[in-house]
Amino acid sequence: MNRLEERYRTVLRVLPESYRRQWEEDMVSAFLESTATDDPEHADYLADFGRPGLGEVASVLALGTRLRLGIGVARPQSPVWRAAIQVAVLAGLLTHAVFGASDVVVRWWLSAGVSWLPAPPSLWLEVVAPPLVALAWLAAGLAWLAAFVALLFGQRDIARWLAAAAMIPSVVIGTFAGPVDSVELWFGWVFNALLLLGMSAFPARGPRARRVPWLAGLVVGSVATAAIWIFLISAGTPTIPPLDWPTECCAALVVAAVAHLAMPGARRGRYPAATLALALLAAAAFGTRVATLLDYLSHGRFDEVSDVVAVGTVAAVAVLAVGVPLVVIAASALRRLAPTATATVTLHGEGTLT
Amino acid sequence: MRVTPQGLTEPAFFVLTALAGAPRHGYGIVGEVAELSQGRVRLKIGTLYGVLNRLVAEGMVELDREEVQQGRLRRYYRLTESGGRALAAEATRQAANAQAASERLRSWVAADGARVRVGVGQAPEAPATPWAGTA
Numbered sequence: 001m002n003r004l005e006e007r008y009r010t011v012l013r014v015l016p017e018s019y020r021r022q023w024e025e026d027m028v029s030a031f032l033e034s035t036a037t038d039d040p041e042h043a044d045y046l047a048d049f050g051r052p053g054l055g056e057v058a059s060v061l062a063l064g065t066r067l068r069l070g071i072g073v074a075r076p077q078s079p080v081w082r083a084a085i086q087v088a089v090l091a092g093l094l095t096h097a098v099f100g101a102s103d104v105v106v107r108w109w110l111s112a113g114v115s116w117l118p119a120p121p122s123l124w125l126e127v128v129a130p131p132l133v134a135l136a137w138l139a140a141g142l143a144w145l146a147a148f149v150a151l152l153f154g155q156r157d158i159a160r161w162l163a164a165a166a167m168i169p170s171v172v173i174g175t176f177a178g179p180v181d182s183v184e185l186w187f188g189w190v191f192n193a194l195l196l197l198g199m200s201a202f203p204a205r206g207p208r209a210r211r212v213p214w215l216a217g218l219v220v221g222s223v224a225t226a227a228i229w230i231f232l233i234s235a236g237t238p239t240i241p242p243l244d245w246p247t248e249c250c251a252a253l254v255v256a257a258v259a260h261l262a263m264p265g266a267r268r269g270r271y272p273a274a275t276l277a278l279a280l281l282a283a284a285a286f287g288t289r290v291a292t293l294l295d296y297l298s299h300g301r302f303d304e305v306s307d308v309v310a311v312g313t314v315a316a317v318a319v320l321a322v323g324v325p326l327v328v329i330a331a332s333a334l335r336r337l338a339p340t341a342t343a344t345v346t347l348h349g350e351g352t353l354t
Numbered sequence: 355m356r357v358t359p360q361g362l363t364e365p366a367f368f369v370l371t372a373l374a375g376a377p378r379h380g381y382g383i384v385g386e387v388a389e390l391s392q393g394r395v396r397l398k399i400g401t402l403y404g405v406l407n408r409l410v411a412e413g414m415v416e417l418d419r420e421e422v423q424q425g426r427l428r429r430y431y432r433l434t435e436s437g438g439r440a441l442a443a444e445a446t447r448q449a450a451n452a453q454a455a456s457e458r459l460r461s462w463v464a465a466d467g468a469r470v471r472v473g474v475g476q477a478p479e480a481p482a483t484p485w486a487g488t489a
Contacts, residue, residue, distance in 0.1 A: 023403050029426045030380030031399045059400030066404060079412055203443070 002047035005032060011057050014064035031056065080272045080334060082201045087277035089198035090214060092191070092284065093148040093159075095249060096166070098221035100141025105226040106233075107138065118234045136169035148218070152211050156202045163199070167192050182299075187291035191284060221252075242307040246289045250315035253278070253285045257322035267325075269333030276330040282323030289316045362444045365405045368395055370414065370433060370441040377418035377432040380406075406431065414440055 001009075008031050012024055035050060037043050052060075109117060143166035151159035170192070174185045228243065257278050260266055266275065293312045296305040362370075365387070372378060372386035383406075384397050397405075409415040414437030418430040433441070 019407070023407065025427050026380055026429050027399055027403050029428060030384065030402065032426070033381035034384065034399065056398050056400065059398030059404075061400075063400040063404040203440075 004050040008052050011060050016067050083273035084276035085198050085201040088280040092195045096144030097148040100145040101222035102225035103141045106229045140166045140169040160199050183291040183294045242311040246292045247315040250285050250289050250319045254318045254322055269329050272333035279326040279330045282319055286319045369405050370437050373433040377430040379428045379430050
């Protein structure tokens, strides 16, 4: 090692140790090549008396500062977080889209009837919301559906505007017509705001998510949800059926989590992004379930809500049972990724989402 | 360091472009970027490895192979499929920007015949001065 190399390595000490472990030899090699000269005499002089130029030193100092402050430098966990947030945001939008689409079907059935389906009971015809409010909720559901499709087709900015528009009825109706102490209302606002923020994890345009599985989820979810509601209403269930929408979300999450954890290697953190995404969704499902249960208990008569509270409590416990292992596995996988910057992110072996 | 709206800095854009040709090692990338930018962008080693670290972590660039040259390790890096897509998207965006600017400039020049003398991409003519040609 000549003096020039020693001096350059001294400069590199401003970089974090973990970074140097990965890049130092490469940087030294590139730097020495950049100082190479065909003149042997000049090369000898540089080897003994040469120093890294001010520009080189400044670039290393700037890199060290950025690395230590985490500014503009991707940490190895970042791709995992980005992929996980993308999946979680799409799943959140899918949930809204499914309820929006099934709402259209159920309202159509309630208002017009469908010849091959049983007629809706008259009680339900009386409890449907006033036309303007119903129309607002319908529009919101369709806007969520459009936002989901836009994001799926790589149009993040359009999706963001549609999602923001979809939130308006909830904010207006919730503020002026809903119970202001509703935990569910506040949780919904926070959840939707996080969805909007989470869209930043997508590129503005361009690389698209894999569409077929998500669109299949939309169709299957919408049909299943509409069928459940039509069955419950036809069966003459009370206004709040035991199987309400937060429990449906919890059930879908538990099924997805169990299927994921059953995959080979998943419990050892082989798919960190998918595990982290499910952990984020478990937190959202648990929060939604608890918020709605608190509302039932504070605003309903216990004999009216006892069934839904019992089923909902079981759903919340089930989400906790799968959520805790998901969080533990995801945290462990992220810790393992920390020392190396060359981690590749895989979602069930299919590469990154986008 | 300039950052484009998509988050691809100018050095990152040139590094990806340099790797689009063939896998290259660190100093090879520096040379290729200088050539691609006609000498305008001369990457310092610290800057290059900051960019490479980010691109590798984001899955846009990956290790191609390792060679030993004169007793020193040389790592070659290559563009990934994801890096190629990001570069293509950025190139399309920049081309659209350039086209929009060119069209506006053409309209601007056409709107005033006197501006034709300036022209797009030409140096403005020196203003006529009373003492011009009298030296």
